[in-house]
Amino acid sequence: MATIKDVAKEAGVSVGTVSRFLNGAEIKERNKQNITHAIEKLKYKVNPIARCLKTNKTHTIGVLIYDLTSLYATTIVKSIEQKMFEYGYNIFVCDYWNNPELEYKKAKLLIEKMVDGLIVFPSSTSANYLHTIQQSGIPVVVVDWGVPGFECDHVLIDNVNAIYDAVERLFKQNHKKIGLINGTKSNYIAKERLEGYKRVHQDYNMLLNQKLIKMNGFDKMSGYKSFLDLFDMDDPPTAIIACNYDTTLGMIKAINERHLSIPEDISVMGFDNLGLSDVVQQPLSIIVQPTKEIGSRVATLMLKRLKKRF
């Protein structure tokens, strides 16, 4: 592989001149031509590793993700990558298998590989190590979850308004009793989504019936159970909203088992259309998270931080 030295010799200048030319400094026109020729002739390519040794910049961003097969997460990562790529950055995706221990290990690994920044889809224990990383001067951006006890840039969707709008739509369709299948009370996102549910009831002067609110968890089984609980009530809701993808799946499972017709038997609204609509028989209204925009925001935040470091 040709080096700067070779190019310099071939072009009859010094390595310094070549390096400066490579980095966009102004040099004499004749040298410019000679160097360009030499580079082409020798098929010279800069060695980013060597460059990094000096500059301490790899132009690589690490993305720590809980599961590479999570459609929701990868969709966002795609969007992040698209934007970062425009600005000359590359993405290094690492899957931590929903394992906090591995998460820490992989984070360290990414740092060792000298990524310029870290983007994390955090677990509940992320706060511990993220703190250290951030203090070492590496920008950290957190996606989608709030990490309690850790201050940094983060992008959350507007959970409050997502549910607000969904319920509002149902109100306008004349539904008055709307069931909510939500995560547990300790879950950050669940809390926000509940807030939206409450707020829209207030704004529309609808009274809040606690029995219509199920906060059993964000997993599929909870969705399944919550749906049946709601449906089997003495005075059941006329519409039900599932607050994330997995509970939506559970809800569909229940609907299938009971052979219910939508919207004749009940109206439902799901969350995150990740290819569902094609295989599900029932006409399903789905709340879509703006994954594209989330990714773009994350990238923007990261780029801002990276610039600040100069």
Place this chain on the structure above:
Amino acid sequence: MATIKDVAKEAGVSVGTVSRFLNGAEIKERNKQNITHAIEKLKYKVNPIARCLKTNKTHTIGVLIYDLTSLYATTIVKSIEQKMFEYGYNIFVCDYWNNPELEYKKAKLLIEKMVDGLIVFPSSTSANYLHTIQQSGIPVVVVDWGVPGFECDHVLIDNVNAIYDAVERLFKQNHKKIGLINGTKSNYIAKERLEGYKRVHQDYNMLLNQKLIKMNGFDKMSGYKSFLDLFDMDDPPTAIIACNYDTTLGMIKAINERHLSIPEDISVMGFDNLGLSDVVQQPLSIIVQPTKEIGSRVATLMLKRLKKRF
């Protein structure tokens, strides 16, 4: 950040000794202790970038993938990563957005970042650039597709036997007319799956009815159309097999629209269970690709190549 030099000074030895210790050479017991202490005290970490500059090894493998949101592909990548990680390698996933031009660009980028090897989920045009990369001494392993005109390690699933076994199972359930929803004739995988279909008919002395074989494409719409074509025949099959994930989705769509009962109206078999079974109402038999094993094989091949380079 502490360097070897600092450690050497702290431990009262030379950098050479520290380096040798770091790389597993035998040194005097007392020095070993001193160095270990110094490393802990200074929180020293080797700088992999600097090391790479000398060794030309990054212990990083690039994975080029056509779509980060393809469940099938990411499932395999997970398995690859798991194995490579055991051997101290890291995975660098790059999404080329099903865009051959971008594919080439990202491949170059990965090489520039000095990955030790490249794993590719190829497109139809991959052969061109992969050739060059391989010749430059970087091991290349290709997943899932044969790349015509390019010889290298690759892992394919046993498409022939996958369909063979599926049809055999249906035969044993007394089905005699089995429809096949397959990709186009030019598609490598489709050809193999057709071969399995033919072979099992031969082995079981069943005559082959060309009308039962639909080779319209691997996309969802083709699956949808092919299914209806088969179902609406004068003498329709009693069972139908869809040969990949997308055609399976199309088939389900058709089944839903016609309000068919499975297996009363017809028996069906799909491909790749990527979360389908939970949301689909019908009892669906599914041919599962051994993604776990594919990934493991890919990793093994890559590791073998990497060793050979010494």
Place this chain on the structure above:
DNA sequence: TTGTAGGCGTTATCAA
């Protein structure tokens, strides 16, 4: 076994 010194391919500094 250890220390010294040179080199890996860049960039950055400082005279000229």
Place this chain on the structure above:
DNA sequence: TTGATAACGCCTACAA
């Protein structure tokens, strides 16, 4: 503007 040269952090002969 340019050239020479010293870093960057590590590895590895070679000599001791």
